[in-house]
Amino acid sequence: MMFEYPVEIARDDDGSYLVTFPDVPEAVTFGETEADALARAVDALETALMGYMADWRPLPPASAANGRPTVMPDLLSTLKLAVYAAMRERDWRKADLARAMALNPRQIDRLLDLRHASTVAQLDQALRLCGRRVVMETAAVAA
Template structure:
């Protein structure tokens, strides 16, 4: 759902990582493996800017043989909720009312640096008439 393709470019002894679909996300590493590890943080940071500015999240393009990077599981769940909320035209205040929460609680739910509890994510999903599915799969599986 949030598998974003990356471009890896040698850059003077390091490897530069850029995201064609998320131009704000740029990082590097000593080699390709380290660069891809750093890319997760760069992606999450860049996507948090979209949430802060209440912008739609960029849609990942086809990988086309390029490596992909995805946010961690918790952040992916938060991003899925944010995308659903914006697609349904629901504001944070509306979601807070549906949940019986204060708006700062909803703000924390969409803060990608905040370690939200999973039961809160599930409650927000139910308030949006959605469910959360979790699966564990081999690393190379889609």
């Protein structure tokens, strides 16, 4: 699952830039410049996706960018979202992953918390236990 979401950027009445996510309507932010607004958009996206996770809802799929700018969570958050999506796919709750990893359920809460610094090794292990693996790709950054 990819977590690179297209955004709409519009000039607001007060001259600031408003950023919205068509696929994640809960994620909205602004900035004084377009670059500032896009930088803030990462936090808005992660915060909205944490709400989906807290409510145990499926994560919204990202639509095609079709020339629009895109925003994605940071690398660690992307791995955590992948674990969450894999758990839902497998119909596992946090307790199931805790048992499979031989961890305390509170540790699974931290593992899935986008604001907590987990290790890549733990997230890789969780994904493998859920029947998934990480495939990494890099891409050029738009100038």
